[in-house]
Every structure is written in structure tokens, then in C-alpha cells.
Amino acid sequence: MAAISSPISNRLLLINFTSVQLFNNMSTQLKLYTAKTPNGIKVSILLELLGLKYDYQQLSIANNGTKEPWFIAKNPNGRIPTLEDKSTGITISESGAILQYLVDTYDKDHKFSYKHGTKEYYLQLETLFWQMAGLGPMQGQANHFKIYAPETVPYGINRYINETKRLYSVLEIFLKNNEKNGPYLVGDHLSISDIASFGWAKAAEKLGISFSEWPLVDKWFKNIDSIPEVQKGIDFDS
Numbered sequence: 001m002a003a004i005s006s007p008i009s010n011r012l013l014l015i016n017f018t019s020v021q022l023f024n025n026m027s028t029q030l031k032l033y034t035a036k037t038p039n040g041i042k043v044s045i046l047l048e049l050l051g052l053k054y055d056y057q058q059l060s061i062a063n064n065g066t067k068e069p070w071f072i073a074k075n076p077n078g079r080i081p082t083l084e085d086k087s088t089g090i091t092i093s094e095s096g097a098i099l100q101y102l103v104d105t106y107d108k109d110h111k112f113s114y115k116h117g118t119k120e121y122y123l124q125l126e127t128l129f130w131q132m133a134g135l136g137p138m139q140g141q142a143n144h145f146k147i148y149a150p151e152t153v154p155y156g157i158n159r160y161i162n163e164t165k166r167l168y169s170v171l172e173i174f175l176k177n178n179e180k181n182g183p184y185l186v187g188d189h190l191s192i193s194d195i196a197s198f199g200w201a202k203a204a205e206k207l208g209i210s211f212s213e214w215p216l217v218d219k220w221f222k223n224i225d226s227i228p229e230v231q232k233g234i235d236f237d238s
Contacts, residue, residue, distance in 0.1 A: 029087040030054035033071065034080050035061055036237070038136065039095040042199040043081045045233030046099055046192065050106050058237060095199070096132040099192040112191055120187040127174060127185045127193040131200070135171070139164045139200050142207055161207055168204070168214055171197060175216035183220050190224065198224045202234065 032047065032054055034040040047054050059065035059080055066078045075082040075093040082093040083101070092101050103113035114120035142164045145156035174185050185193040201221050204211070211218035224230055 028053045028055050029085060031084045031086075032056040033059055033066075033074070033082040033084075034236070035059055036234075037061070037080065038139070038199040038203045039079075040081050040199075041202065041234050041236070042095045042195055043083060043098050043102075044236040045195055045199070045230050046102055046112065048229040048233040048236075049112055049190075049195075049227075050102065052102075052106060056236060094132075096128050096196060099128070099196060103192055111189070112195070114187060114191060120191075123186045124191055124193050128196050130170075130174075131193070131196040135164070135167045135197060135200050138167055139203070139207070143203070146207055161209070164204075164207065165209060165213075168201075168209070168211070168217055171201075171220075172214040172217050175220055179216065183216070183223050185220075190227075194220070194224060198230070 030047070030052060032043055034044060034056055035058055044054075044056070059071065061080070065071070066075075066080055071082075072078050074084070074091055077093065079093065081095055081098060082091065083098045084091045085101075085105070088105065090101070092098055103110075107113050114124050138160055141156070142160035145153055145160055149156070171185075175183065178184060178186060181188045184190055185197065198221065201211075201217070202225070211221055
């Protein structure tokens, strides 16, 4: 795949008792409330790919950090990620909506998106919504029953892991249908469709899911995982 240039900025880490924040050496207009989860890293990955400077505040899900009144005022659903953009006055939640907002606002050259009204644009929406409605929720339930549930529920584990595997077989079909254009879900370049599903693919190993069963998914995953900005987005707090 074509190399993607790496935006470089000097950054200073500031750690306090309630959160970790990242401050760039210039004032920023974007602040991301997030955590290192499949949904959280989607947004930081795109911010890095777009070369946008941003501050972040990492919230503790385990300690109900997202349920504090100050955060509920920003996002009534009390979930991460949530993005504030001072330049537009917009605060927006839901990872898919944030990805769409960022490319609509800051990706005017469509480096990681497709022009509105094109075939690729609507396929981008299709695969983005598919992830938000299918892969994410099902793999999330698999994570719960396999890793976090206080008791072993074989039915729940089997039900959701099998459904997650089925959805990766659907991802394989999407990639097969687009194979002539490149190793992406849509069109000839990396887009928010890929970024959205990659966030969850990055966590599949925790469920014992190997992509060897789906060769196109395996190639797609390795291609994206090799991009420096993607790694910076995953390790946004390092």
C-alpha cells in the first residue's frame, strides 16, 4: 500500500490523579475524551492520520468515570469516545459519528474518505454502519461473556463468539468484493470504514480469534496495523 507521511509534533505528558491528558506544544481546538478500547482508538487513529493536534482526557470505565455528572453533561449516554471541537462549537459522541464528523470537517481532500454522492461514499456509509450495528456490539458481548462476566455462561460465550466469527466472514466478503480496487473495504484507499472495523479487529486476539481463517482479513489487518500513525493512535498515551 502507499506510504502515508507521518505528522510530527512535540508533546508533553501531564498526569494527574483523575485522568491522563496529552497537551501539544501549540494550543489545540480538539479535545478527545477516550479510553484504550476498540471504539476509543478509532478516533485517535483518525486524528493521527489527519495530522490534527488534539488534547485528550482518558476516563476510567471500570471506575464509572464516564458516569460523572460533568461528563453526562457532554454525553448523556455516558460513553466514550466524545469529541469537543472548539473551532466549531460542536461536541459529538458515538465513534462512527465522530469519524464522519472529522472527515466532513477536516478531510477536504478525501484522503481517508470519499466524496459525498459517489458510489464509494455510500459504500463507506454501509460498511461503517455495518460495523456500528454488527461487529462492534456482537464482539463487545463476546468480550463481556468471555472476559468480564462474573460467572461462566457457556451459552453466552458460544453465541457471541460464533456470531463475531460470522461477522469476520462477512468482512472477508466485503474485502473480496473490493479486491480489484485494493486491500480496503471500499475503493482504492484507507477510509473511515477500515478504521472503524480495525478498532475491533485489534481486540479479536483476546477472544482467541485468529484471522488465518480469512486471508483477506488477515492481509487487511496487517496492512493497517503497520501504519505508523495507526500505532500512534493506538498508543495515544505513550
